[in-house]
Amino acid sequence: MPREFDRGYYRQPYRSLVSDYPDESVYPLDSFRVEWGAVFHRGRLDGSARVLIIGQDPATHETIARRILVGEAGQRVQGLLARLGIDRSYVFINAFLYSVFGQGGGARHIDDDAITRYRNRWINAIVADQSIEAIITLGQLADTAYQQWRATPKGAVNTAAYRTVRHRTYPESASRSGTITKAAAFAKLCESWNEALEVLHPLITPDTPVPLRRYGTTITKSDLSPIPERDLPPGLPSWMCALDAWALRTGDSKQLKRATITVTVPRAARTWPILPG
Amino acid sequence: MPREFDRGYYRQPYRSLVSDYPDESVYPLDSFRVEWGAVFHRGRLDGSARVLIIGQDPATHETIARRILVGEAGQRVQGLLARLGIDRSYVFINAFLYSVFGQGGGARHIDDDAITRYRNRWINAIVADQSIEAIITLGQLADTAYQQWRATPKGAVNTAAYRTVRHRTYPESASRSGTITKAAAFAKLCESWNEALEVLHPLITPDTPVPLRRYGTTITKSDLSPIPERDLPPGLPSWMCALDAWALRTGDSKQLKRATITVTVPRAARTWPILPG
Numbered sequence: 001m002p003r004e005f006d007r008g009y010y011r012q013p014y015r016s017l018v019s020d021y022p023d024e025s026v027y028p029l030d031s032f033r034v035e036w037g038a039v040f041h042r043g044r045l046d047g048s049a050r051v052l053i054i055g056q057d058p059a060t061h062e063t064i065a066r067r068i069l070v071g072e073a074g075q076r077v078q079g080l081l082a083r084l085g086i087d088r089s090y091v092f093i094n095a096f097l098y099s100v101f102g103q104g105g106g107a108r109h110i111d112d113d114a115i116t117r118y119r120n121r122w123i124n125a126i127v128a129d130q131s132i133e134a135i136i137t138l139g140q141l142a143d144t145a146y147q148q149w150r151a152t153p154k155g156a157v158n159t160a161a162y163r164t165v166r167h168r169t170y171p172e173s174a175s176r177s178g179t180i181t182k183a184a185a186f187a188k189l190c191e192s193w194n195e196a197l198e199v200l201h202p203l204i205t206p207d208t209p210v211p212l213r214r215y216g217t218t219i220t221k222s223d224l225s226p227i228p229e230r231d232l233p234p235g236l237p238s239w240m241c242a243l244d245a246w247a248l249r250t251g252d253s254k255q256l257k258r259a260t261i262t263v264t265v266p267r268a269a270r271t272w273p274i275l276p277g
Numbered sequence: 278m279p280r281e282f283d284r285g286y287y288r289q290p291y292r293s294l295v296s297d298y299p300d301e302s303v304y305p306l307d308s309f310r311v312e313w314g315a316v317f318h319r320g321r322l323d324g325s326a327r328v329l330i331i332g333q334d335p336a337t338h339e340t341i342a343r344r345i346l347v348g349e350a351g352q353r354v355q356g357l358l359a360r361l362g363i364d365r366s367y368v369f370i371n372a373f374l375y376s377v378f379g380q381g382g383g384a385r386h387i388d389d390d391a392i393t394r395y396r397n398r399w400i401n402a403i404v405a406d407q408s409i410e411a412i413i414t415l416g417q418l419a420d421t422a423y424q425q426w427r428a429t430p431k432g433a434v435n436t437a438a439y440r441t442v443r444h445r446t447y448p449e450s451a452s453r454s455g456t457i458t459k460a461a462a463f464a465k466l467c468e469s470w471n472e473a474l475e476v477l478h479p480l481i482t483p484d485t486p487v488p489l490r491r492y493g494t495t496i497t498k499s500d501l502s503p504i505p506e507r508d509l510p511p512g513l514p515s516w517m518c519a520l521d522a523w524a525l526r527t528g529d530s531k532q533l534k535r536a537t538i539t540v541t542v543p544r545a546a547r548t549w550p551i552l553p554g
Contacts, residue, residue, distance in 0.1 A: 002297040009511055010287040018511035020279040029549040035542050037514035064341065064540070066510060097512075101549075233343060233510065234286055234295035235374075237314035250539065254552035259542040262527065263341070265312050265535075272306040272378075275531035 004230035006067065007046075013125045014045050021097060026114040031105030032098040033063075033258065039098075041122075042067040042074070042231050043091035049130040050089045050205055052123070052160070053077060054142040056106065056167065057096040060247040064263055065240050068094050070227045073168040075243060077138065078225035080165075083197055083213055085206025088228065091130065093122050095145040101258070110144050123149050132160045134200050139167025161203045163196040165189075171219075183218065190215040239269040281507035283344065284323075290402045291322050298374060303391040308382030309334075309375040310535065316375075318399075319344040319351070319508050320368035326407040327366045327482055329400070329437070330354060331419040333383060333444065334373040337524040341540055342517050345371050347504045350445040352520060354415065355502035357442075360474055360490055362483025365505065368407065370399050372422040378535070387418050393425050400426050409437045411477050416444025438480050440473040442466075448496075460495065467492040516546035 009018040017040070024034040039058035043049060053069075061071035069077060069092050081090055096115070100106040109115060126132060137143045143164040149155035166189045167173075175182035194214045201212045215223065227241040239246060244266035251257035286295040294317070301311040316335040320326060330346075338348035346354060346369050358367055373392070377383040386392060403409060414420045420441040426432035443466045444450075452459035471491045478489045492500065504518040516523060521543035528534035 002293075005286075005296055007287045007292070008285045009282075010284045015284070016279075019282055021512075024548075033549075035514055035516075035546055035549065037517075038512040040512055066343075066512060235298075235315040235317055235343060237312055239312075240314075254554050255547070256541075258549065258552060259547055260539060262537060262539045264533075264537050269312055270532070270536055271301075272310075272312065272535065275535060277531050 003234075004228075005234035006042075006231055008233065009040070009045070011045060013121075013129070014041075017122060017125060022114055022118050026112070026118075027096070027098050028109070031101055031109055032057075032096065033101050034098050035259075036063045036099060036261075039063065039066055039068050039094075041091060041093050042069055042227075044089060044130070045091065045126075047130050048089050049091040049126065050133045051081065051084070051086050051091075052126055052130075052132045052135045053081075053090060053092045054123075054135065054137045054145055055092060055094045056139055056141050057094050057098065057100045059099060060249055060261055061240075061245070063099065063261060064247050065232060065236065067232055068092050070232070070240065071247075072224065072243070072245065074227060075224035076168045076219055078227060079219075079223045080136075080193055080197070082225045083210065084201055084204050085208050085210045086204065087207050088230070089207050091126055093119075093126070095119060095142050106141050110141050111148070116145070116148050119145055120149050120152055120155070124154050127154075127158055127160065132158075133204050134161040134163070136162075136196060136200070137164040139164075139170065142167075161200060163199055165196045166192040186218040190217055190219065237265075237269065239266050242266065242269075244268060280511075281505075282511035283319075283508055285510065286317070286322070288322060290398075290406070291318075294399060294402060299391055299395050303389070303395075304373070304375050305386070308378055308386055309373065310340075310378050311375050312536075313340045313376060313538075314343075316340065316343055316345050316371075318368060318370050319346055319504075321366060321407070322368065322403075324407050325366050326368040326403065327410045328358065328361070328363050328368075329403055329407075329409045329412045330358075330367060330369045331400075331412065331414045331422055332369060332371045333416055333418050334371050334375065334377045336376060337526055337538055338517075338522070340376065340538060341524050342509060342513065344509055345369050347509070347517065348524070349501065349520070349522065351504060352501035353445045353496055355504060356496075356500045357413075357470055357474070359502045360487065360492075361478055361481050362485050362487045363481065364484045365507070366484050368403055370396075370403070372396060372419050383418050387421050388425070393422070396422055397426050397429055397432070401431050404431075404435055404437065409435075410481050411438040411440070413439075413473060413477070414441040416441075416447065419444075438477060440476055442473045443469040463495040467494055467496065514542075514546065516543050519543065519546075521545060 171185040251260040448462040451462040528537040
């Protein structure tokens with residue numbers, strides 16, 4: 001049975017965007033994992049996207065699958081899109097091409113001119129090429145990226161609806177700082193996502209109409225949606241779209257940990273005859 | 278500065294070939310690492326290829342880069358192409374879509390009907406779409422794959438020159454079996470590659486004309502050629518094309534080793550500020 005796959009960057013203007021992009025002369029190595037390469041997008045680049053989501057930066061799973069927001073965080077956002085009735089007409093980009101390294105690296109460089117200029121080229125390409133009805137940003141840095149774009153002539157005249165929601169990793173990061181419990185942080189996340197749902201649900205043309213269904217006070221496994229296979233390059237195993245984690249930074253020292261990613265086929269996908277010993 | 282990248286499988290017939298390909302119902306899990314997905318090709322699919330190389334099966338580096346023959350073995354063949362004056366007008370496919378697992382798995386299944394039929398679709402697509410002047414197979418199983426294709430009506434009428442050479446991993450595998458020293462095995466490999474060079478050098482239209490330059494009695498680092506960046510999907514770090522190894526199967530048990538690949542940025546590419554501790 002034919003499977004859909006992401007055809008990638010063969011069309012203009014995306015072809016040019018991925019053949020000439022900022023390197024470590026723009027993204028400093030003390031703040032970005034430039035050594036793992038750039039990860040550009042996930043979703044439609046064929047003119048059919050109606051929702052643009054701007055995230056922050058690629059993480060471990062994204063580095064291997066070479067598409068952004070495929071790990072658990074991406075699956076949370078995929079769940080948000082499902083509640084908007086959007087199961088294919090979306091496109092994701094990130095504020096940063098490379099994974100942020102260390103504390104504060106993202107905040108320090110979100111205003112950098114060359115980073116912003118390249119990102120604005122992507123946003124302009126997407127809104128010119130596709131009929132974007134709504135833009136959603138995930139977290140503060142992505143919101144800043146959006147505001148920077150709105151301050152440009154092309155951004156200023158854009159009429160897409162806009163909401164920013166708390167970053168999908170907010171509960172983990174906020175509770176780590178100790179000022180809020182994880183449960184309370186999840187409730188705040190859900191509140192912000194519910195508010196976006198209420199504003200955008202009536203405005204977006206759905207792929208599959210669904211009644212408005214609010215989040216509770218936390219995100220559970222059942223609120224995650226797997227990444228559609230059609231979002232990945234061809235030939236990738238289907239566990240790379242599924243809910244189990246499969247990529248991890250490993251290494252015994254900080255230096256080696258920065259240099260290493262270990263990919264492990266999830267237990268559920270180890271369907272080969274068991275190997276003893 | 279713009280970088281070239283592989284645009285992938287957006288054209289027909291390749292688009293159909295990578296959206297409908299054999300899975301574990303055709304490639305048995307006891308003989309193939311189907312769980313890591315299929316890796317289809319490397320090189321030109323735009324009509325410009327003049328040399329088709331058929332290898333055996335994808336290995337560890339190939340599984341991560343999602344293009345075949347990018348590890349050291351591929352760099353040896355890249356060196357052979359360079360001696361033919363071919364630095365871009367080539368395309369590689371493998372006899373098998375998935376990595377062979379265990380001893381003899383490849384030999385057991387090289388004749389399988391569904392595996393052969395799908396492979397022949399690729400060969401037919403390439404020779405119909407591109408002006409292939411020569412076909413080179415790497416090792417016995419690839420030679421068998423070629424002969425199977427020649428036994429079909431479309432294969433029988435094809436006029437491309439043909440040579441088979443010893444598999445690029447022959448020195449390691451032959452010397453492990455103990456019947457030949459590694460040095461003698463390397464000499465045999467070089468002899469077979471020299472014979473192919475002599476036959477094909479005058480027949481192939483080069484990208485960059487070069488005088489015929491034979492191999493010595495072994496393959497050294499200087500006989501390897503790095504993989505051109507244009508053969509990889511966009512955004513991949515350039516060390517994935519370079520000569521240092523960067524992917525390894527790890528894991529403490531056979532079961533875990535089958536489930537795990539560790540990717541490590543080579544030392545030379547760790548250009549970030551050193552991280553103590």
